[in-house]
Amino acid sequence: MEYIVSARKYRPLSFDTVVGQAALTTTLKNAVKSGKLAHAYLFCGPRGVGKTTCARIFAKAINCQHPTAEGEACNECESCQSFNEQRSLNIFELDAASNNSVEHIKTLMEQTRIPPQLGRYKVFIIDEVHMLSTAAFNAFLKTLEEPPAHVIFILATTEKHKILPTILSRCQIYDFERMTIRNTIDHLKHVAEQEGITYEEQALAVIAEKADGGMRDALSIFDQAASFCQGNITYEKVIEDLNVLDSENYFKIIDLAIDNKVSDIMVLLNGVINKGFDGGLLIQGLAKHVRNVLMARDPQTLPLLEVSDQMRARYEEQAKKCQITFLYDALKLMNQCDINYRQSSNKRLLVELTLIEIAQITQPAEDGASAGRKPRRLKSLFKNMIQQQKPKNAAPQVAAAKVAVSAAAAVTAEATGESQTAGTTASEASTTSNAKPKLSLGGIGFSWKKLRQQDNGPQKGGMQIIPGSINMPTGQDAVTDAQFTQTDLEFQWMAMCNRMPQKLSGIATRMKNMNPEITEFPTVEVVVDNELIKQEIEDIQKSIAKTLQVYLHNNQIQITVRVAEQTEHVKILSRREQFEQMAEKNAAVAKLQQAFDLELA
Structure with missing residues (x-):
């Protein structure tokens, strides 16, 4: 006997067997009962929710010679029999993905002129109608607006936004809903019982969640799991077959985070990554888990959990342990991690830091921490x-x-x-x-990126290098009048220039060419070329002095700035002129150039 996949074998044949679309099927049945039929329908919604199936059932019920009182097809008359045996000449299915040109639409229009041989209507089901070209849509417009009395069009699409507004205005539009987890689980239970397959409800919940609202996807995954499990679908085998991260990991991470057990979380993360799972996938799954825990705290939001009854009980149990502030802060941290994950060059470190921060949320505040401020x-x-x-x-x-x-x-x-x-x-x-x-x-x-104002008030232009108030070390390690040499001064000056922020890059470059000198210890004199540069230095003079005081360990350092006299100006040499000057002073440099035939780059 030929094997038929579950998605085809258990495809609904009547409105009553359609899963999860009760409002739509009721409307269509009432239209059949009353005989008030539109000339064009548009069925739109995500994949695998029953659009084409409902179109076929509706087309069969329209042409049924003896419909039931509920608006269903009788499945006994000649029209129903011919449809079931796929030999009906009154129902046509067209795939717009492969028949999307003007010529195909013109051929279709010619077929609409011929009245039905059996039954009352010719029904044209056009699947994936959004694939029609703009020219084909325009050729279809007139016929769609005023078709012959014996013609009904049923259009189906997954991308409603791609259809021309002029087409939408000529159709009755039916929006199909995504399948809920509960509906999918119930239908999979029915299929498993029909096939004689044993199952665990938690395993079916994993399949339903993986299907993401599509019943056809759920049945395909069900067949795959049934083949792997050999007729006994268990939770462990399903997550192994589908390569799904076990939700038990999420429960463990939250329990460990509440107890501030950072080391255990790092070990668990390492095990998850070693199994081949991506750190970003873990963060996404953990964020969804924390959201479910948050929903489980309130009876009003508990119905929002699309999980099995067993998992809902576990979420309620863990929700009792978690403070709501912990859940809010954890969600914010994971959302930020998810945003930065794609751009991060060290993704594992980003995930580890996020989990560490989550584990520190419930850590008690230190003694002396002020009220209303987060503990450090x-x-x-x-x-x-x-x-x-x-x-x-x-x-x-x-x-x-x-x-x-x-x-x-x-x-x-x-x-x-x-x-x-x-x-x-x-x-x-x-x-x-x-x-x-x-x-x-x-x-x-300190941070060069965060320029703060000094205690004495804001400086001109607001350019500070370091915070205005810095406490020197106290006790035995306090050094406020340490001695320093000219070499120490020049080294710390250059280091300070290299650390200056981007907004001060211009003055930093000029300062690198300056030679600060110790005049009367610990006074430091800086000689500049002109008044403009002097003004720029004076704008940040106090911050420069504060920085040198910190790094040279002498709080008495003072900075003086003056413009160089005419005789003090020194010509800035090019690299070639610098080399020639070196060669004049040291003959060995010239010999080295000749020996190795060196040239300046």
Whole structure:
């Protein structure tokens, strides 16, 4: 016996057997009963929801010689028999994807002139009608508007927006709905019982979710799963066959995140990636899972969960453990990760950071954290790690700890969008105990991208390099009057120029060509070429001084700026002139050029 796939074998043959389109089928049956038939219908909706099937059932019922009281075809008269045996001359099906030219439409129009041999109507079903060319649509317009009395057109399409408005205005439009998870599961149960296949409802729910609202897709996946499982469809075998990520992973991640178990989440993520699943797929699935948990918190939104009864109970159970603020924050983090995932060059790191942040949402706030402000969880995480790993009596490790905590604080401030002063940060990091060295967050790390105004008020033009208030380290590590040399000054000057933001790139380039000098220690003099450059330097003079004070560990540094006198101007040499000058001073350079036959690039 020839094998027939389930999508064809269980294709509905009457309106009552159509799944998930009760309103549409009722309207069509009433039209058949009353005899009030339009000359053109348009069935539109997603794939696999029954558009062509309903068109065939409707066409058979229209020509039925003895329709039932409910508007169904009798399946006994000659018209019904000829349709069932696929020999009816009154019902024509045309695939517009392969017959989309003007000539095909003209041929169709000629067939409309011939009246039906049996029955009352000639029915033309045009599938994928949006594939017709514009010229074919225009050739079809007149006939569609005023067809012969014995002709009815039924058009079907998945892309309604591609059809000309002049065509839409001439048709009765029926919008088919996507299949719900519940309807798909119930129909798959019916098919499984008819085929003698045992199943788990959770496995059918996975198939229904994979079908994404299409019954034809669901039946095709069902056949595939039944073949793989050999007549016993189980949840484990279905997710293995369809390569679907087990939802148990999502439940575990949320449970671990509530308990702040970052390490366990990282191990679970590594296992998921090692199985071949993409990190972005995990984030998308986890976001959908958290959304379902959020819906399960309220009885009013519980019906929005398109899952099996068993999964709905699990969502309700986990929803009792989760605070609503945790779910909101987790959804925001995952949505941002999903947006940035495609552009990220290190996708795994992005996913890991997102999961770490989710696991830190429920971490208690630190002592001294002000009310109404988010606790600085990442700072706490890094500080705890440093305290555990710091050896006793190790000054270099203490200095490294300061840098790490400062970096963590900067990352947290940027991630949360908070604007905090270094003095406030330092007060959060300090504790009341004097037994151990304190970890100060100020004076070590800062961001060149965030220019803040100084305590003395905004500078002209608003150009600051670093925050205006920086607390120097206190206690044994405090150094406010350290000695520095001309070499140290030049090194920190160049480093500062390299770190300056893009908006100050012009003045930064000029500053690289300047040679700051120590006049009367610790006063630093900067000589510029003209008054214009002097004004630009003075606009950021206080920020430059503050930066050098931090990196040279001397709070007494002062910056003076003056315009060079006529005799101090130095000609800027080209690279070739610089080389010639070097060769004059050192004969070995000229010999090296001749020996290797070198040329300036």
